[in-house]
Amino acid sequence: MQKHIDYKVKGGKLLRIRVRLDKGTIKGIKITGDFFIYPEEGIFEIEKALKGINIKDIKDMLDKTIRSKKIRIIGFGSKDVVDALNLLKK
Amino acid sequence: MKIWRLLRTREDNGAMQMSIDEAVLIAKSKNHIPNTLRFFTWKPPAVTIGFFQSLKKEVDVVKAKALGIDVVRRYTGGGAVLHDKELTYSIVLSEDDVLGDILKSYKIICAAITNGLSELGIKARFKAINDIIVHRKKISGNAQTRKNNVVLQHGTILREVNVKQMFSILKVPNEKIRDKMIKVVEDRVTSLRDELGKNIILEDLEKALRHGFEKVFNVKFVKGLLTKEENKLAQQLYLRKYSKKKWNYMR
Numbered sequence A: 001m002q003k004h005i006d007y008k009v010k011g012g013k014l015l016r017i018r019v020r021l022d023k024g025t026i027k028g029i030k031i032t033g034d035f036f037i038y039p040e041e042g043i044f045e046i047e048k049a050l051k052g053i054n055i056k057d058i059k060d061m062l063d064k065t066i067r068s069k070k071i072r073i074i075g076f077g078s079k080d081v082v083d084a085l086n087l088l089k090k
Numbered sequence B: 001m002k003i004w005r006l007l008r009t010r011e012d013n014g015a016m017q018m019s020i021d022e023a024v025l026i027a028k029s030k031n032h033i034p035n036t037l038r039f040f041t042w043k044p045p046a047v048t049i050g051f052f053q054s055l056k057k058e059v060d061v062v063k064a065k066a067l068g069i070d071v072v073r074r075y076t077g078g079g080a081v082l083h084d085k086e087l088t089y090s091i092v093l094s095e096d097d098v099l100g101d102i103l104k105s106y107k108i109i110c111a112a113i114t115n116g117l118s119e120l121g122i123k124a125r126f127k128a129i130n131d132i133i134v135h136r137k138k139i140s141g142n143a144q145t146r147k148n149n150v151v152l153q154h155g156t157i158l159r160e161v162n163v164k165q166m167f168s169i170l171k172v173p174n175e176k177i178r179d180k181m182i183k184v185v186e187d188r189v190t191s192l193r194d195e196l197g198k199n200i201i202l203e204d205l206e207k208a209l210r211h212g213f214e215k216v217f218n219v220k221f222v223k224g225l226l227t228k229e230e231n232k233l234a235q236q237l238y239l240r241k242y243s244k245k246k247w248n249y250m251r
Helices: A042-050 A055-068 A078-089 B014-029 B061-066 B102-119 B163-169 B175-188 B192-196 B202-217 B228-242
Strands: A002-008 A014-022 A025-033 A036-038 A072-074 B002-012 B036-042 B046-049 B070-073 B081-083 B086-094 B125-127 B131-134 B137-147 B150-158 B219-223
Touching: A002 A078, A014 A078, A025 A042, A025 A055, A036 A042, A036 B137, A042 A055, A055 A078, A072 B102, B002 B014, B002 B202, B014 B036, B014 B046, B014 B070, B014 B086, B014 B137, B014 B150, B014 B228, B036 B202, B061 B070, B061 B163, B081 B163, B086 B102, B086 B202, B102 B125, B102 B131, B102 B137, B102 B150, B102 B202, B137 B175, B163 B175, B202 B219
Parallel strands: B002 B036, B002 B219, B046 B070
Antiparallel strands: A002 A014, A014 A025, A036 A072, B036 B086, B046 B081, B086 B150, B125 B131, B131 B137, B137 B150
8 A cells, every 4th residue: 555654854854755565565665855865866776775675674775775876865864764654653 | 266157147947947957067077168157037937846856746736837837847856946036046066166075065155155145235144954044034045966076056046035826836745734834934934125125136136146156166257158069958958858747747
């Protein structure tokens, strides 16, 4: 089922995430919002890397992708994505 | 003293303005042109959204169309902006000419804007990540991209602001608080008209901002035109990218 989450990063930007989950596994995700990523195309790498990943492993996968693809994010951190997705549990 | 190129204020539609910005960025990354400062205005008015935003989530496209307002996605990140009564700048320069990391380079380029505004008697200052404020109110938003060791930063300087009009085409997360949000934003945004108590002549603003860049970067500007290559690139980008649904509805 597709879900939408809005998550205001403290002192940062607004994350607006669309996600399809199946028993805690990400089937597809779009991370949208008013943040910055350098290079911009890094967002596609991030979204691709998160596909098939269990919610609890998101932070590790994000950190790994950011490091290996030399992506710089300004306006949110990998933990914010985890916190945003955790809102779904509530 | 180094000479950089100045492209005087051009009035055009949003998709074309974004095409020209990228064309200059590409030309610079091939080292075919000097560093370039460009000014422009929007006709018709346009909403731009950041690279990472969802068009459908952020903008009421039907309403915008009905009001004659264009909609276009930027190459740069950041938020949705209604460009109407403003002057927009874009600066394209080598990474070597704006030392420091991304956050610091925002600060340096924005210092050129605050310097320019001070010539008009406005005390503005940079507010991280990408805003310029006057007495805690935002007067300018800025966004930057980098390609092949070249920096493109563009930003708006509000000449007049109409928050109600802005909210009439931007979607809000919660309709119930729309009026409240308008009030909050009205308290947080200002314009040159609000600060000076009169309308400013576009040419005076352009000149003051140019001086700001000259001071901060210790350069002189010489008026120029887009090259044949840049014009051709801009046409291509307009036709194949910025006027296309594929790009504008990408996310």
